[in-house]
Each structure stands twice: as structure tokens, then as C-alpha cells.
Amino acid sequence: MWRVKPLDSILATAEKKSLHRSLGAVQLTLLGVGAIIGTGIFVLTAEAAQKAGPGMMVSFIIAGFVCALAALCYSELAAMVPVSGSAYTYSYAVLGEVVAWLVGWALILEYAVAASAVSVGWSGYFTGLLEHSLGIVVPPEFANGPYAGGLVNLPAVAIGLLVTLLLIRGTRESATLNAVLVAIKVAALGAFVWLALPLLKEQNFQPFAPMGTPGVIGAAASIFFAYVGFDAVSTAAEETKNPQRNVPIALIGSLVICTVFYLLVAAGAIGAYGAQPVFGPNGEVLAAGSTALTQQCSTLAQAGQQPLVCSKEALAHVLRQIGQPEVGNLLGLAVFLGLPSVILAMIYGQTRIFFVMSRDGLLPGVLSRVHPKFKTPHVVTILTGVGVMIGAAFFPVGQLADISNSGTLFAFFAVSLAVMILRKTNPDRKRPFRTPLVWIIAPLSAIGCVVLFFFLPAPAKMLFPIWSGVGLVVYLLYGVHKSHVGRGLVDGPELVPDTQPAPGAD
Numbered sequence: 001m002w003r004v005k006p007l008d009s010i011l012a013t014a015e016k017k018s019l020h021r022s023l024g025a026v027q028l029t030l031l032g033v034g035a036i037i038g039t040g041i042f043v044l045t046a047e048a049a050q051k052a053g054p055g056m057m058v059s060f061i062i063a064g065f066v067c068a069l070a071a072l073c074y075s076e077l078a079a080m081v082p083v084s085g086s087a088y089t090y091s092y093a094v095l096g097e098v099v100a101w102l103v104g105w106a107l108i109l110e111y112a113v114a115a116s117a118v119s120v121g122w123s124g125y126f127t128g129l130l131e132h133s134l135g136i137v138v139p140p141e142f143a144n145g146p147y148a149g150g151l152v153n154l155p156a157v158a159i160g161l162l163v164t165l166l167l168i169r170g171t172r173e174s175a176t177l178n179a180v181l182v183a184i185k186v187a188a189l190g191a192f193v194w195l196a197l198p199l200l201k202e203q204n205f206q207p208f209a210p211m212g213t214p215g216v217i218g219a220a221a222s223i224f225f226a227y228v229g230f231d232a233v234s235t236a237a238e239e240t241k242n243p244q245r246n247v248p249i250a251l252i253g254s255l256v257i258c259t260v261f262y263l264l265v266a267a268g269a270i271g272a273y274g275a276q277p278v279f280g281p282n283g284e285v286l287a288a289g290s291t292a293l294t295q296q297c298s299t300l301a302q303a304g305q306q307p308l309v310c311s312k313e314a315l316a317h318v319l320r321q322i323g324q325p326e327v328g329n330l331l332g333l334a335v336f337l338g339l340p341s342v343i344l345a346m347i348y349g350q351t352r353i354f355f356v357m358s359r360d361g362l363l364p365g366v367l368s369r370v371h372p373k374f375k376t377p378h379v380v381t382i383l384t385g386v387g388v389m390i391g392a393a394f395f396p397v398g399q400l401a402d403i404s405n406s407g408t409l410f411a412f413f414a415v416s417l418a419v420m421i422l423r424k425t426n427p428d429r430k431r432p433f434r435t436p437l438v439w440i441i442a443p444l445s446a447i448g449c450v451v452l453f454f455f456l457p458a459p460a461k462m463l464f465p466i467w468s469g470v471g472l473v474v475y476l477l478y479g480v481h482k483s484h485v486g487r488g489l490v491d492g493p494e495l496v497p498d499t500q501p502a503p504g505a506d
Contacts, residue, residue, distance in 0.1 A: 003097050003485055025246040027179065032233040032254025034182045035345030037189070040226020040401075041262055042315055042335050043121035047398050049275035050288040050309040052219035055209035056275065057266045059219035060226070064259045066452060067227040069445035070412040071255050072435045073419040075248035078233075079433040080422075087411040087418075088353055092360070094418040094425070097486070098472075101479055103414045104357050105471030109407025109464070110228060111350035112384055115163075115343050116391030117225070117400035119156040120145075122339040124312030124397070126155045129332040132316075132325070145394040147291075156392035163343045164385025167351070168371065168378050181341035188334030189261050192315050195324055196268030204274040211277065211285070214455070221455040222288070225401040226262065228408045230255045244432035265315065273318045275308045287457070289398030347384055354380040361484035362475070402460035409449040409456075410464070416446035 023031070048056035077090045088107060092100035127143045130136040144150030209216055233250045240246050269275055278296055280286050286293040288309070297310035311317035316335070319328030355377045358367035371378040391400060419435055420442045435441055453461065480486065 003483075023240045023246075025242075025249050028233055028240055028246050028250035029253045029257075030179045030182045031345055031348075032230050032250050033186070033257055034341035035233075035349075036227055036230055036254055036258040037182070037185050037261065037338075037342070040223060041189070041265055042339065043124060043312065043397055044223060044226060044401060045266065045269060045275075045314040046309045046311055047288040047401075048219040048223045049270075049314075050277045050286070050293065051211060051222065052215045053207065053210040053276050054205045054270045055211070055216040056219050056223065057263065057270065058209075058216050059223050060259075060262045060266055062217065062220035063224040063227055063452070064255070064262070066220075066224070066412075066445065066448035067230065068252075068255055068259075069441050069448060070415060071230055071251050072441050073412075073415050073438075073445055074230075075251050075433045076419050076431055076435040076438075077415060077422070078247040078251065079244045080429060080431055087415045089356060090418045091414045094421045095414060097362075097480075097483060098475065099414065101357075101362055101475045102468055102471060103411050104353055104362070105468065105474075106407035106410045106464075107353050108350065109404050109467065110411060111346045111353065112387050113391055113400055113407070114225065114228070114404040115160065115346035115350070115384075115388040116156075116395065117397050117404060118339055118342045118346065119160045119388065119392035120153060120395070120397040120400065121312075122159050122336070122343070123153050123155040123392075125316065125332050125335040125339070126159075128313040128316060129329065129336055132320070132332070133329045145396065147394075147396045147399075152393045154393075157389045159340055159343060160385060160389040160392050163340055163347060164381060164388070167344065167347055167381050167385075168376055169374055181338045181344075184334050185338035185341070186261070188331045188338065189265055189315075191327060192319065192331060193261075193264045193268050195327060196272040196318060196322065197264070199322055200267070200271030204271050207276075217451070217455045218457075221405065221452040222398070222402055222457075224405050224408070224452055227255065227258065228405070230258075248433040269308065269315065269318050272322050273308060278307050278309050289396050343388070347381070347388060350384045351377055351381045354384065361482045361487070362479035364478075399459065402457050403463055406453065406456055406460045406464040407467075409453045413446050413449040416442045416449065 045056070048059055052059050074087075081089060081093065088100055088104035091103045095103075123143065127138045130138060138155070141151045142154045145153050211218075230251055233247060233254065278286060278293060278300065280292060280296060281299075286296060293309075297307070300307060300310065306317070306321065308314055308318065313332055313335070316328040316332040319325070319331055354363060355368050357363045358365060358380070367380040367383070368377065369379050370376065419438060422429070423438060453464075
């Protein structure tokens, strides 16, 4: 269980059954920006406001700071080991097979569950766009899951299906479309900042932190979701030209670009319209995403009040309320067009992690099959897409985001440990990018991940050990016996043809 896969073997394996290298620095940076800018800023701004009020600006800084520390650790490892698999691959080389498995299992929460969350966020903007632009009201039972009194969120399912089909078609095509969608999202955020910032009112920032420091950190733990897409860049390392140079550039560049946008957008939303939390009839604190908050928002709406925290399309709602309904509708259209790029990046990252785990024998060999025409891992893409659609159909965006964060924080913690351990165990290996001040940066990254995890809502914290326990059972029943490293097959993928599974594979 504690065996490691040597770095040289990882690199040799990738070369023997590799994916086509077609992505440059610009495409890779846009992939990162596309993964980062999405539901976190367009939708979860309302959730952050309910937890922290105007103090969510500090929450964005805290979450961005922790992500920046993790990004520096990721950059060193991704440049050393430019293959698919992200934190899973790095953990396998340093922390051992069972930890690598648990990290890979946790990354299902980060990528697949995140894709579900973004699909739900997209659905909110889509239904709002139809209502405000065309006067078409989607029946609530088909626009919401059971948590909001509906039956199934059909728009969220539909977008998950479309993105899955696109990814089966091919990486280059997906990346090209992603670049267009990223440009649309950035233009939408730029328009929001341009219109909202001139309307700042000082009184809208008071009280700044109505829930105190715990509220600000709790909002940071949730808004962390707005940043985590950057590590989707590292999962594309094996499909990147000159990855030693381009992966670090894309990781850090995409994070810097998005942090600047987030702070400007948060300032605009708070200053122009206000972002105070909504309290219950007796002044009680209402949890973000709760049924009680939904009911209180309905009561306020009947009284003609429309707080930011009650909106499913927060930024479009702000623009409509400050006298820019047409621009608000255009922003809704931009989100409608742009959020699929986030779903694309999340499903893309998940399939590449499954692909590598299968290539290592920890998952059935059929999952590493490559489509004979499109040269993409089509089997695992289909399975991931189905899982994403199920999550999007029935669960709320806030809960999905918090669950996703729990897996992400665990993976980031493992990467922070791995970069320090490798500095001691393999100090002479070539490092095209070195984490600066690693003995300060990496420990701070690990501590930040632990702190944010403990400020997540209780359900997300409780689900993570349960999910990990299920994963451990799967590993003990299958992976520990089928592992190529355990069987002495360090070049094992050579033995798993694309057309049929290896003898004994399920």
C-alpha cells in the first residue's frame, strides 16, 4: 500500500501511452482562466455575501492567497513531472500508492462535483435570461432539484451532456472553443466593473463584517471554489508543448488574472448595490443555501425587496437593480455562453486523472482506452459526464461547491507535502521551476488548506471522511491487487491494448 512509483517510471509510462501534445502557453493559460472564472464569481458571490457581507472582499483575498501558495507548489511538481494526473501523480511518486489513491479519489470531488455545481449555476443564469429577455418562464419543477421544491434541473443536465459530447470530439477543438468562451466571460466581467465601480457608495460597505471573523473565513472556505480550477492546467501537462516552461506560466498567470478580476467585481457588487446578509424574522442567522433562507427571500420579494444574497444570477441582478437591465441581460447571455468552458475544464481534468489511474492499473484498463478516430479517452469521458449530470440534476450549487472544496483542499495539502519531501529525497533532480522559499511557502499552503477545511459547513466536512472510506474499500478490493507497480509492471500500460482489457482486468 505504501509503495511508490519512481518519477522515471512515471515519465517512461507517459511516453509509452501518451496523449497528443497540442496545447501552447496561451491555450493552457486560457484553459486555466476558463476553469477559474465561473460559478464562483458569477453565482457564489451571493453565498459569500450571506456568510460575510462586504467582508467577502477579504474572503477573496484569503482564498486567493492559499491558492497562490498551492500554485507555486504545483508549478514545481508539474514542471518536473509533465504528465497527466495532477496531485494524484505527484502523490504516487512521493507519498505512496494508498495516499495517491485517496488523493485521486478526492479529486473526483474537486472535478466531477465541481462540474455539477457549475452546471447548476449555469442553469440559474439560463432560466433568468429566458425570463428577462424573452418572457419565457421555465417551470420550477424542471429548473430546480428537489432541494428547491422541483423535480429535476433539466437545463443543468443538458449542458453537462453537450460538454461531454464536445470533449469526446477532441482536445484541440475543445481548447479552441474554450478560448472564445473565456474571451466572452472576461468581456462580461469587464463590462460589470466598468458600470458598477463608478456607483460605489461608502455606506454599502457598513457594517463590513456583520458575521465577524468566522464569517469571513467561512466565506473564504466556500469562495475557495472560485479559484480552484487553476490546477486543471496541471492535468493537461501531458498534452502541452514544452510543458516545463508553459505549465508554470499558465498556472500562475491564470491565477493572477482571475484574482484581479474577482476583487474588482466584488467591490463593484458591494459598493453599487450592497451585499448584506439576510436574517430570519427574529434576527436569527440563516445558513447560505438553506430552505429557511429561500423562504425568507420569498417573503422579502413579496415586499418588493431583492437582496443580492437571494439571487441565482448575482451579477446580472446587480446590473438590473442599478438601472442597466439591458446590460444585465447581456451579462446573463455572456454567462450562458461562457460557463460551459468551466464545465469543460472540470470534466477534462477528471477524465485525465481517471485515465492515468487506469494506466497505473488502479482502475480497470477499459478506462484508459483511446478513441481510434478522435484520440481522446472516450470511455472515461462518458462515465464522468453521466456522473456530472446526475449531480447537477438533483443537488444545489452551494452544497456541491462545498463538497468539491473538501476534496480540493485535501489534494492541495498532499501537493504541499510532496514538494517538501521531494526536496529532501530527490534534491538533485532537474527542476525547471523551483518553488521560491519552499520551506515557508509549502508549510503555509498546507496550514491554509487545513484551516479552510475546518471552516467548511459541517455536511461537507462529514462527507469527506465517508467518501474517503468508500474509496479505501474500492482500493483494497481492486487497486491494491491490480496495481502495475505492485505486480512489477512499471510499464504496465503497454500491456493494456486500446481495443481490449488486459487478462484479468475487469
